Amino acid sequence: MKQEVDFVKCSPTQNMTVLVKSRHPVEDHLHIASKLMSYDSVHAEQVGFVEESVQYPNAAAYLRMAGGEFCGNACMALASLLAAERGASPLDTSHILLETSGTDQLIDCQVRWDEDGYHCRISMPVPEKIHLRNLQYGERNWEATELIYHDAIHLVMEVQQFSNAIREEAEALVRTVDVDDRFSLIGMMLYDAKSGEMAPLIYVPLLDSLIWERGCGSGTASMGAYLAWKHQRNITADIRQPGGTIHVAADYGQQGLSKLEIEGTVGIVAKGKAFIHA
Incomplete structure (x- = not known):
């Protein structure tokens, strides 16, 4: 059996993302996504399915x-x-609200277009809890800061370098993190505070997908939350990543962290029809 899939491929800070515009049963999404992400298909780091909002x-x-x-x-x-589909021009800023999986919060997006691409600033979910966590793998003890979200856990670990050995240990460690079934994603953000660079590792257990992303928006938001929590103040920072830089702003006051926003550039690089074989 062959399925036809209408898709658009985007590059938000080289975090290659396929958006599926055709409608497919939810039970087919994992299979379709796995095929689309593979090297012999459209090839991407993640896949999202675009549907109509029924709740909002x-x-x-x-x-x-x-x-x-x-x-x-x-x-x-x-x-x-x-x-882009609304016909954005360089003089306009589009204001768009999105409902999305993984959070009950509507995502407020502001998009401006110019010759460099689409510049997008969006609100991000604020972590429910931030605390220190020690992780053990082999003979090595990792000290991390854990950020707990509605459906995800991010671990921020400061490192002196992004060596192959540290990356390999991080890949093994992230698979062993004991979490509740409600968490659909575990992220590990290696951070070099001196250079302001981050190496984001994203693990999605349901897809068995483990990827060193070239740019991670959610990980950038976690870095902003981590820095604001660590220094107990508002933070604005440019987080350098292999695919480019994403800007983060975090508001921190007497009640703790209250607001997170990220800003980056998106390129729309391809669109067409993919064929998925069972």
């Missing part, structure tokens, strides 16, 4: 990620695509 009449669309997770970069990609 003011939302422009519902973005259902294949693993049920929340993804900031995919939200930026979809907001940019919707702005």
